[in-house]
Every structure is written in structure tokens, then in C-alpha cells.
Amino acid sequence: MVAVSFNNVWKDYGDGAIAVKELNMDIKDGEFVSLLGPSGCGKSTSLRMLAGLEHISSGEIVFGDKAVNKLPPKDRDIAMVFENYALYPHKTIFDNIANPLRQAKVPQDEIARRVNDAAKLLEIEHLLERRPQELSGGQKQRTAIGRAIVRQPQVFLFDEPIAHLDAKLRARMRGELKHLQHKLGVTTIYVTHDQLEALTMSDRIAVMNDGVLQQFATPQEVYENPANSWVATFVGEPMMSLMEMQLVGVNGETALIYGENTIALDPASAARLNQFGKKELLVGVRPDKASVSLEKSSSSIQGEVYSRQLLGADVLVEVEIGGSRVRAKADTSFSGNDGEPCHLSLNSEDLYFFDAGDGVAIPRQ
Amino acid sequence: MASREIISYDTGFFVKALKWISPIFLTFFLVWSLLPLFIMFVSSLKDLLDAFSVPAPGDWAGATVFFDFSPTFAHYVALFTENGFGTYLFNSLVASIGSAMIAVTLGSMCAYSLSRSEFRGKKDLLFWIISTRMAPIVAVIVPLYAIFRSVDLVGTLPGLILAFTTFNLPFAIWMLKGFFDGVPYAIEEAAQVDGQNRFQAFLTILPLVAPGLGAFVILCILFAWNDFLFATIIGSGGAKTLPAATRELVQPQNIDWGKIMAAGVVTTAPMIPLGLLVRRYLVAGLTMGAVKE
Numbered sequence: 103m104v105a106v107s108f109n110n111v112w113k114d115y116g117d118g119a120i121a122v123k124e125l126n127m128d129i130k131d132g133e134f135v136s137l138l139g140p141s142g143c144g145k146s147t148s149l150r151m152l153a154g155l156e157h158i159s160s161g162e163i164v165f166g167d168k169a170v171n172k173l174p175p176k177d178r179d180i181a182m183v184f185e186n187y188a189l190y191p192h193k194t195i196f197d198n199i200a201n202p203l204r205q206a207k208v209p210q211d212e213i214a215r216r217v218n219d220a221a222k223l224l225e226i227e228h229l230l231e232r233r234p235q236e237l238s239g240g241q242k243q244r245t246a247i248g249r250a251i252v253r254q255p256q257v258f259l260f261d262e263p264i265a266h267l268d269a270k271l272r273a274r275m276r277g278e279l280k281h282l283q284h285k286l287g288v289t290t291i292y293v294t295h296d297q298l299e300a301l302t303m304s305d306r307i308a309v310m311n312d313g314v315l316q317q318f319a320t321p322q323e324v325y326e327n328p329a330n331s332w333v334a335t336f337v338g339e340p341m342m343s344l345m346e347m348q349l350v351g352v353n354g355e356t357a358l359i360y361g362e363n364t365i366a367l368d369p370a371s372a373a374r375l376n377q378f379g380k381k382e383l384l385v386g387v388r389p390d391k392a393s394v395s396l397e398k399s400s401s402s403i404q405g406e407v408y409s410r411q412l413l414g415a416d417v418l419v420e421v422e423i424g425g426s427r428v429r430a431k432a433d434t435s436f437s438g439n440d441g442e443p444c445h446l447s448l449n450s451e452d453l454y455f456f457d458a459g460d461g462v463a464i465p466r467q
Numbered sequence: 468m469a470s471r472e473i474i475s476y477d478t479g480f481f482v483k484a485l486k487w488i489s490p491i492f493l494t495f496f497l498v499w500s501l502l503p504l505f506i507m508f509v510s511s512l513k514d515l516l517d518a519f520s521v522p523a524p525g526d527w528a529g530a531t532v533f534f535d536f537s538p539t540f541a542h543y544v545a546l547f548t549e550n551g552f553g554t555y556l557f558n559s560l561v562a563s564i565g566s567a568m569i570a571v572t573l574g575s576m577c578a579y580s581l582s583r584s585e586f587r588g589k590k591d592l593l594f595w596i597i598s599t600r601m602a603p604i605v606a607v608i609v610p611l612y613a614i615f616r617s618v619d620l621v622g623t624l625p626g627l628i629l630a631f632t633t634f635n636l637p638f639a640i641w642m643l644k645g646f647f648d649g650v651p652y653a654i655e656e657a658a659q660v661d662g663q664n665r666f667q668a669f670l671t672i673l674p675l676v677a678p679g680l681g682a683f684v685i686l687c688i689l690f691a692w693n694d695f696l697f698a699t700i701i702g703s704g705g706a707k708t709l710p711a712a713t714r715e716l717v718q719p720q721n722i723d724w725g726k727i728m729a730a731g732v733v734t735t736a737p738m739i740p741l742g743l744l745v746r747r748y749l750v751a752g753l754t755m756g757a758v759k760e
Contacts, residue, residue, distance in 0.1 A: 155656050175659040182660045188653035192674045205662030249661070259660075 103288055104166040104256045105131045106152070111161035113147050113313075121147040123313040125161070129306075134283050134290045136300035139310035140336070145293045146261055148310070152291060153259050154178050165256055176205070181250035182259040185266070187242045189234040189249075195221075196230040199248040206253065220248045223282070240271045247279075251286060258283070258290040265296070276302050297337045301325065309333050331461035334386050334454055340418055342386045343428040346458060349381045358385065358450075361424035363403040367450045375455060378464045386454035392430035393447045394419045396438055402445035407438040421446050504735070511728035512538040518724055542729035550726070552712060552733065559708040559734075561624055562698075563691035566631035567684045574639025575680065579669055581640065582647035583655075593644075596637045604634070604696050615701055622704030630701040631691040638690075639683055646679030647672075682748035685741050692738060709734045 106129040113122035122144040129135050137145035150156040152163055154175035162169045170178050181202065189198050196217055203213045221227040224244040234242055243263060250258060264275045280303045283290050294300055300307045301321045309316045309324060317329035328334035334342050347358040347365070356372035358365040367375070375383070398404070405423035412418075417436050420427045421444060428446060438444045455464040475482070510518050517536035522529025546552040581593060611630070612621065620626030650672050658668040673680075698711040707715075713730040716723050 153656075153660060155659070174664065175656075176662040176664060180660060182657070184653050184657060186651065186653055188651065188657040190654060190657075190671065201658070202661040205667075249657075 103131055103254070105129060106257060106289060106291070107162075107164040108148070109162040109164060111148070111151065111163060112159045113144065113151060113156065114159040121313055122151070125315055127308055127315065127318055129289060129291065132287045132289055134280070134292065134303060134305045136304040136307045137291065137293045137310060138295070138297060138300040138307050138337070140295055143310045144313040145295075145308075145310050149259055149261055149291060149293045152257070153180055153182050179256040180259055181253065181255040181257075183243075183246045183250050183261065183263040185262040187234075187246040189242060189245055191234050193233070194230065195226065195232055195234070195237070195245050195248075198234065198245055199230075199252050202249060202253050208253075216252055217248075220252045223251070224248050239267055240275070243267060243275070247282075251282065254286070255288065258286075258288050260290065260292040262294055263292075264299070265294070272299075279303060298339065301337070307337075309336065311336070327466055328454065328463060330463055331384050331386065331456040334456070334463070338388055340389045340413075340429055340431075342388050342454065343392070343426075344456075345385045345387075345423075345426060345428060347383050347385045349375055349383055358383070360385075360403065363423075365403070365448060365450060366401060371450050371453070371455075374464065374466070378455075378457075380457055380459075382458035383464075384456040384458050384461065386456065387428065387448055387452060388454075389418060389429040389431045391449065391452035392428060394421055394430040394432050394436065394438075395445050395447070396436075396442070398445050399447060402447045405444060405446055407440055407442050407444050409440060410436070410438065419444070507728050507731045507735070509533070511542055511725065511732050512536070512540070513725065514539055514541070515725060518728075542725040543733070546726055546729055546733065550712070550716070552709070552730065555707050555709050555712040556733065558624060558627075558702070558706050559692055562627045562631060562702070562706065562708060563688045565624070565628040566635055566691050567687035569628065569632050570635035570639040570687050571643075571680055571684050574636055574683070575643050575673070575676070576669075577636075578640045578643035579647050582644050583652065593641075596640050600634060600637050608696060608700055612700055621701055622706055624702075624706045627697065627702040627706045627708070630697040631687075631694065635687040635690060639687065642683050642686075643676065643679055646676040650675050678748050682745050685745040685748065689738060689741060689745070692734075 108125045108127040111122060111125040112120070114120050125144075125148060127135075137148060139145045147156060151158050154170065154173060158171050162171060164170070165178070190201065193201070199217045199220055200213050203216060208216070217230070218227065221230055224247060226241060226244050226248065229237060229241060229245075234245065237245065243266075246263065260279075264272045264279075267275060276299060279292075283303075292299075292303065301324075304321055306318060306320055307324050308318045309329075311332055316333050317324055319327075319329075324333065324337050328337060331344055335344065345360055347360045350357055350359050352364070356367050356376055358367060395402070403423060405421040405428070408420040408422040408427055410417055410419050412434070413431070415434070417432045417434055419430050419432050419436060419438065421430060423446065430446060456462060457464065513536045520532050520535075522532050581589065611633075615621045615626055615630070620629065654672055654675075655665075655668040658671045659665070663671065692708075693710065694708075695710045695714070698708040699714065702708055702711060709730065713727060713734065716727050716730060
């Protein structure tokens, strides 16, 4: 239970591949932080540097007020859950969970008590005499978590622990992990490529791409105020659509030009965009804020249906407008077939604006 | 799991012919490999006269003469009382087990580091290690003898153990490296996070390569046990092993067939169960690598 800081951390593999670039992050004591990003973005490398399984090329990782750069994993007082569980195949579940306590020279009766407590919490008490290969994926994963929570480490590290479980079990484990972390109050760093896991479980999310930290903020902030167009499209399901638009002034009114269409702006957005001053913009809209219809309305844009995917309660419609595609959620009664003309309505208050050059967000008030 | 059925369709002539040829071939192979052992065993129980009684050519009914003898253990008794085979048996055991133990200890550590670390020239190093086994032993035996002579190792058990280790160790490194490659590195990482240092983590995964270690120990014992060249040249005198001692039963004026056959049985018998064991270990070892977690 300690605060963790990354100070200017770089990871350079030496062959021109830089996995992590200038990472700065302050994680508070007891906080649940997710490292989110696509594969190869440096999130696992960051976690492994934190664990001491990889060297830090430059910079400092600090636990509380102590730099841990030179400490081997065993002296960092951390507990880690691996993507492939990494259980000891030749040991029983009891011995797997007991291993960290044995290393710490905890007395036998204390070990038995604590392993049983952890097993009870994870509902695997009846499996303690078995070996890993006799267990299902979910049970193995619980064993791996048991091995982590059986002692009170300074930091929990999770490396995609539930990525290999089936969807139903994954949903359940999300809730349980979150609950467990709250109960134990241990600072937790959780690596995932699944934005849903990050959004549902974390106190704060660190979004990474290509070795660079893109945004470090609360899930709500990341969702509502993405730092740039990359974060905006990575977080949120179905994905946000991006359109290239030009800002114009017509008769003293500010509006957006999208192909041959003009989109009127509300006064607040207009003021914000005018203040920003650039003409070329990337405009994003989340599918649930765009509406599509076969009927034309006063402010709608015309396009044609590209595809139609049933999501269950509603339908995701991809609308092709001037070469790019915009996703919109519609009621299941929407009957447009592929190639049919349709009309897309956007509300300027629900739009996200980014600089077309570097993708940086134009902040909302 | 997919079905393990081996499918074959009786189409071409060749496939059909193979169906008839293979049992015939296997029968020949069985006779070819078992008959010498059988003759050796039976002859070791015969006295000299019985051993050389053979039927006239073409007299198939006379073949019973092979089995018409009164068994005697005289050759075995003589081997141990007159020829000192007790000492040679002891030498063989110490030299082969000793070299196997040294090779497995050094070999597993070396194989582990070669499996886990990456460095420039690793492939060349591995090739160099195995290349020491490429030259025939005869080619190096003279310089090796000179070296052993100069450090007074000729004719001693430590010298023989060292000599056997020279050919067992490269083999150990190559074979065990394969087994270590099959163990996921994450298990050691988990051990390190659990509070173990690198060496303790190595010891933690050692049981996972146990089938490999077992198979390898047995193979090393077999190699050393059966070795003749090192045993006669490096071990001659004070550290004579069974094969070398058996060779000495062939005297210019007298070849003592009964004793030679008995010595053959004494040499072969302990290795047969080991041969069966190695087969089981190797199978266990090979499948373990295939079912990664």
C-alpha cells in the first residue's frame, strides 16, 4: 500500500525499438489504475518494469519515496497475476497459493490459515488438493489471484488476467476483482486491451499508444473528454466516427461544412471553435448520439446505408457519406437496406472536435 | 481434442504389398536382435564341450542338441572368484553413475542458461558444444591420453569419470536445453515475484524437466557403461570396467568362451531394465513440452 510514480521512464530495447517513451504518471495509494491500449503499445512493458522483470532504460520508478530501479522483483513486495496464469504445474493449488508465504518464512499454521481464507474468498476451497491441469480456466485464474492476495503486498499487478476467459465469466470476474481491490485497499495496476474492463473497473485509466501515454484520467473523463482523436476512437464501443469538416462563417453565423452539407452549430460550440481559430477540423460523433432515418428532416445530411448490424436492442447502421462512413445507432424498426439513401442527423452539442493536423482535442468547457 | 485415428486407404499395390512385407520384416528383426542375446545367455550356462556341440549341416532334428546340456554356474563363479569381476562391476557402476551425475548437474545449469539468455554468438557456442562430439573419439584419444597422463589421471576412477563426462556433457546440454525451452518463462517470473531469486526460481522449475533429467541420466549411464575405448585406454590398470575386463578374457593361447558369455550377461543384464525405463521417461518428457499451459 504505497503510491507509485513513473518519472520520465523510457524503455529502449536497443535495436531501435522503443517500447515506452517518457512515461510520467503518479498513481495514488490504494488507487486502481488501468493501463489501456492496443497490443504492442508498451503497457505490458511498463508493468513488467514496475515488477522488476525488465530493466528500466532510463528514468525512475518510485514506490512511496523509494526508487525501486535497482531492486530485484523479490525485494519489491509486489504480487502479480500473469496473462497465462503461470501456476506451478507440479504443485497443488494449496502449494501454489502458499508459495509467496513460504518464501517470506511465515509459520506453517499461519500459512494454512491464510491460504484457506484466500481460497474461501475466491470460492476455490474445494480445489486445494488438486493440480493446475485439473482446473478450468476460471479456476486457474482464481488460483493465480489467490497467490497474489494471500499476502498484503505493496502493489498488485495484473497483466490481462481475464483476457482468456469466456465472455460470461469475464463479466463476472470484472465485478469480483473490483470488489476485492476495494476490500483490500491495495494500490493496483491493471493492464488490459479491453476498454470495457478499463472503463468498468478503474479509478483512473492510462491510455497508451505506441509507447506514449495519451491520457491519464478518470473513466468518465476519458470517455467524455478524450485528449485526442486516437483516444476518442479507442475508448467507447461501438467506436466513435470521425469526419473531416471545415469551419466557415456564413452571414455572421458559424457553421461546419461536411462535403456538400452544412451543419449548424450551437452558440457555445461556435464560440469555442472560433476561439480555437483553426479551420480544418476532425469531428467525432458517438454512434448513440447520431440518429439515422429514411425520412429527410430540415438539418439532416444525406448518405446511403453501407451496412446494418443487429446489436440486440438496437441496430448499428453504417452510413456512407462522401467516401467516409459514420456509425449510428437506430431502432430495430429501421428498415434501410444496403445502398438505400438515408438521412443522418447530428446535434452539434454532442460532437467532439479535434485539430485535423495533430488530432489534439479542442477542450470542452 | 481431435481424434487420434490413423487413417489409411487400401489403394495402390505398394500399400497392399507393405501390409504383407512388414510382419515378415519385423519377424526377421526380432530374431536378429534377440538371438545373440539368447545364444549368449544359454552358452554362459554350458561347459566347453556342450557349447561347441552343433548338429550336422541339414540335420534339423538335431537342433535339440542346443538345449541338451546340464546348466552350470561355474563360469559366473569363476568370473567373480578368479578374475575379480566384482571390482570391475564396481568400477563400471562408479564411473558411469559418477559421470552421469556430473553431466546432469553441470548440464542442467548450462542448458538452463543457454535456454533463457540471449547473447551474441549463442548459436556458435551451441554448435561448438555439439561439435566436440562430431570427431570420432579415436581421433582425440591420443592427445587426451597425453593430457591425462601428465596429470596422473590414467588408470584412476576420477580420470575415467572425467573422460566419460567429456562426451556426456555436450549431449546433456543439447538435450536438456530442449526440455528447458518447453517450460514457459512466466513460471519463473511468477516465482521471482513470489519472492525467490533467480537460482531458487531455477530450482522451482527443475521438477518440470524431471522426465528429461531422468531420461538423460539413464542414457549417460548407458553410454558410459558400454564405452570401450576410453575404458581400455584411460581406465586401463586401476580402473578397469566390465567391457575392458571382458576383452582381457581373450588370451592369445586360450579363448575362454564360457566366461566371455557369462561376462556378457553380467554386463548386459543391468542395462535392460534401464533401457525400458528410458523409453518411458522420454515419452513422458516429450509430451510434457507439447502440452504447454
